[in-house]
Amino acid sequence: MARIARLTYYPVKGCAGTSVPATEVTPAGLAHDRVFQVVAPDGDFRSQRRYPVLASVRPRVLGEQLALSAPGQEDLVVDIRRDGPRHPGSTFSWEGEGIHQGAEAAEWFSDLLKTPSVLIHVAPDHERVTSGETPGTAAFADGHALLVASESSLDGLNARILERGGEPVPMDRFRPNVVISGWTEPHTEDEVRAMTAGTAEFGYAKQCVRCTVPMVDQETGAKAGPEPIRTLATYRRHPDGGVTFGMKAAVLRPGQVSAGDEVIVHSWAGPSPSTAAAEPPLTATASRPAESV
Incomplete structure (x- = not known):
């Protein structure tokens, strides 16, 4: 069963986040994000x-x-x-x-x-329409209301980093708003197209193509590359360029969410296009968990 493991909003774009046990979801994402x-x-x-x-x-x-x-x-x-x-x-x-x-x-x-x-x-009259498969709105985020990532995605990445002799990285390198636990397959979030948690509903917008920020130590504010971008480049290259980690989502229905809320997926897509060429196809059972996870 998938659940929300962590909720984090970032009051000032580019600055540190605040993790909370529960929060409101607005049309533009987590409150204060x-x-x-x-x-x-x-x-x-x-x-x-x-x-x-x-x-x-x-x-x-x-x-x-x-x-x-x-x-x-x-x-x-x-x-x-x-x-x-x-x-x-x-x-x-x-x-x-x-x-x-x-x-x-x-x-x-x-x-x-x-x-x-x-x-x-x-501003009170702020207007913005975000792009992607599910349109929405956002405040000052780079492109979309929410960034969703799973613990299994980070675990899979860190296993690869260790195999290459590097040091594992924490989840805060990717600055997600919603971290999900309980999915065994890395990057399951890429395949979600609509999901609910608490009283809020979210729709898939696009995969998150990463810049250099994940190579910054989020505790010290110092550059600490080349990981995780170096290892992501070996298996998470996007067809249009760059490497991906996490899924960007729009808010379909505002509401309340809490850490521990069950994540229920209502529709799925096929395997991630950034991994399909690099990894063997998954079976239907492995690539598509049950509708309620």
Whole structure:
């Protein structure tokens, strides 16, 4: 039986996450997920790809305040501005505006990143349509509302890394929102097309093509490559380029989810196209678990 093993939201895009025992699922994903974003004066987004130190920032949403802490920085608590002066923002697939969170927050991130930066919050009139097999919406996530990964996928990857003489990596390298336990076959999440957990329902959007962020130590904010990308490249290459780990999903029905909730899959697809060429076909029984898992 598959269950939710962990739920994590990331208040500030690119910064550390907060794991919770239960949370609301909004149309844009888990409550508070990537509702803040650090951007350049022109709105270009800051990410761990260029600024890995962002991983060391520990943001906390405290009601109507945001608390920020990072090694070498004085802690900062600011009131969340949900409306007011606008500032440009962007992701890989979206450009628009967010709510400027004030000079204190801008100065704090500018000091941390050693370059002029601004913190913005999702605007009340934020509109965004995400791509993929199931369309949806998102706040400031790169492309989609949720990233779903399974413990078996990480176990399979780490077994391969160990075989190559490397050190296993923790799940936080992939920054998932929903971690699922109970599936024995790695990358089962790639085959899910619709599933429910708690009172929420999710639809498959696409496989997650990974950038360099999984090579950043999420505790220290330091680059720690070449794993896991080096090993993923040996068996998880996507036909369109890059390597994949995890599934991006849209929210079909908002609701409540908790760690321990049963994951019920309502529809499945065939084997992952990124693994079909590299691994022998699975039997129908092995590749398609029961409808309720």
